[in-house]
Amino acid sequence: MPNRMAHAPIKTELVRPTLPKGVSATGFVADQLRHAIISMEFPPGTRLSEGEIAARFAVSRQPVREALISLSRIGLVQVMPQRGTIVTRISTRHIMQVRIAREALESAIVQRACERFDPVIRQSIDTILETQARAAESGDTAAIATADSQFHAALATGAECEIIWQMVQDVKVHSDRVRHLTLENRETMQTLVSQHREIVTAIDARDAAAAEAAMRHHLREILRDLPRVLAAYPTYFE
Amino acid sequence: MPNRMAHAPIKTELVRPTLPKGVSATGFVADQLRHAIISMEFPPGTRLSEGEIAARFAVSRQPVREALISLSRIGLVQVMPQRGTIVTRISTRHIMQVRIAREALESAIVQRACERFDPVIRQSIDTILETQARAAESGDTAAIATADSQFHAALATGAECEIIWQMVQDVKVHSDRVRHLTLENRETMQTLVSQHREIVTAIDARDAAAAEAAMRHHLREILRDLPRVLAAYPTYFE
DNA sequence: TCGTATATGCTTGTATGGCAGTTTCGCCCC
DNA sequence: GGGGCGAAACTGCCATACAAGCATATACGA
Structure with a gap:
């Protein structure tokens, strides 16, 4: 099986024990992803699978998906329909x-x-x-x-x-x-x-x-x- | 039952017969909503229910939800968690x-x-x-x-x-x-x-x-x- | 041996059901 | 009659299941 995140292996299990009250799962995932991308933990070109991220944060695919929509509007990620989502390369x-x-x-x-x-x-x-x-x-x-x-x-x-x-x-x-x-x-x-x-x-x-x-x-x-x-x-x- | 869209009664049934190929339901709904809001068909303050919009466009609630997320980032709608979504008033x-x-x-x-x-x-x-x-x-x-x-x-x-x-x-x-x-x-x-x-x-x-x-x-x-x-x-x- | 067709495993997209918070309205008690 | 309380109906949120498209590997045929 090809390693989909070869460029950015996650070191620590980012399991959220219980989501802080008043913070939606979508917002949580969006913040984490944004930080991970800016800090180059997910460098440009990294393939992001909704399912994988969902499993990592112990949420379902839906909040991940909505977080990715927000990030794609900013231009941090690029979702290609039916093909995949990648961290945008810097042009x-x-x-x-x-x-x-x-x-x-x-x-x-x-x-x-x-x-x-x-x-x-x-x-x-x-x-x-x-x-x-x-x-x-x-x-x-x-x-x-x-x-x-x-x-x-x-x-x-x-x-x-x-x-x-x-x-x-x-x-x-x-x-x-x-x-x-x-x-x-x-x-x-x-x-x-x-x-x-x-x-x-x-x-x-x-x-x-x-x-x-x-x-x-x-x-x-x-x-x-x-x-x-x-x-x-x-x-x-x- | 209280009419939730009293300010903007929809005249025509906007049922889409078949979605044009290559156009996602999310994008379709987002475009329609954006246009409806800008053209004041949905004036500021209009309450938007995910379920109602979904029924109107003959799609499920999920694409509607994702469209609303995009519109909320622009500032056209304001989603209040667990409370409702309204077309943003102009300040x-x-x-x-x-x-x-x-x-x-x-x-x-x-x-x-x-x-x-x-x-x-x-x-x-x-x-x-x-x-x-x-x-x-x-x-x-x-x-x-x-x-x-x-x-x-x-x-x-x-x-x-x-x-x-x-x-x-x-x-x-x-x-x-x-x-x-x-x-x-x-x-x-x-x-x-x-x-x-x-x-x-x-x-x-x-x-x-x-x-x-x-x-x-x-x-x-x-x-x-x-x-x-x-x-x-x-x-x-x- | 090379080219093509097909099958399979991935991806994102959509639909649906259930959950938790919020508001509202009506009932009951004071 | 007025005020507090509780249930019901609404909302958006999340999880799960299903569908559809794309890419690659594989098998088959020329």
Whole structure:
């Protein structure tokens, strides 16, 4: 029998003892799968069988199927009718448009942030940046990533752009995925923090043009290592 | 028995004789529902029961459920666990962010269009605009709408922004919905066409700034009648 | 030996039944 | 007559069974 998940053998049995109350099986599976795909536990090209995933999470095929529908809308998986479902390979064409879209959306967010911004959230941003700075010094990549997500999320909610933020999140997963392939050194981590500070400074000054410029620069920096990643993992691309 | 769809009584039995080959029941139902919601056949607040819809389209509840999941991701319906599913009401907060997002995305598209544009599609745009101009003269609102969609789609594909266009479509449905409530006079129709021409002219001249400005102006024009609609249909909003 | 037809094991798609939470309405008690 | 309580009917959620399409291996024939 051919091993269907040869690229990503699951190490641990992910059996859920009892589903936490208030969390649907569909949502649970969707979250787990999304995380597994972004973290490259399921690298691009991995074949995903509804039945297999269902067995792994100890649920029926139906919640798995519905989770896959959600993920396919984001573009993380590609379901081919009657043939199979695979984790989407990364195409430069796709990643390019994703970058443009995210840049456009987050630029709009910071522009709006320059017009009005929730002062409470403004304060929380400072603590987020401090946390991230400490993580950058100690080289804790995981903490950096979560702080990064929190930063951008706080920016969006502070500017009252929750719906836009939802859209950003949907495209962000793709840059997060390639980012998981780049091992960042301490220097790039600290430039990340300084770029964040730059954005906040511009917003504090109500300088929309500067804020937008800083954000665009920041977002382009993220995908700076794309060509190197493409060379290192050619099978993940198409 | 309480009439669950009091706001939107279905006139015609939408029984599908045989599903066209290559079209899944899920996709069929999703398309039908999306159209019904945008065209205000199912106005905001309409209660949608999985079972009822399934019976109406002569399919089982599962495809209906999966279609509703897709629509809920776009934000056209809102499923409340164990409680029910309704066509989302229009909130000014939501429509505002949708406008910002669409503006940001389509601005990015025209900017990219100024850098490079498929000449073949460039030609097709001319015919689209001619068709739309004729429709504007005869006052055919339906033809106008389809031509409008074609125009924006051609812009995106010509600039090689298919993925971004997909995102635009997902937010466009919301502006389309309020647009179906505004009865446009012949004058606004013709300004629409002239605005389209303006955008194309700027792109032809490779003037990114002008193109972006024209697009932003155009998109803001669309929602000009929002306050009037809000006053006319208060129950559709929240 | 090569090409073709067929059988088999996979995949996703659809239908149906039962379950649990939520709301609603009517009855009973105060 | 008014208020609390309980059963019934609704909802979406999940599990299971069946159907249909595709891919590959295999057997058969030229």
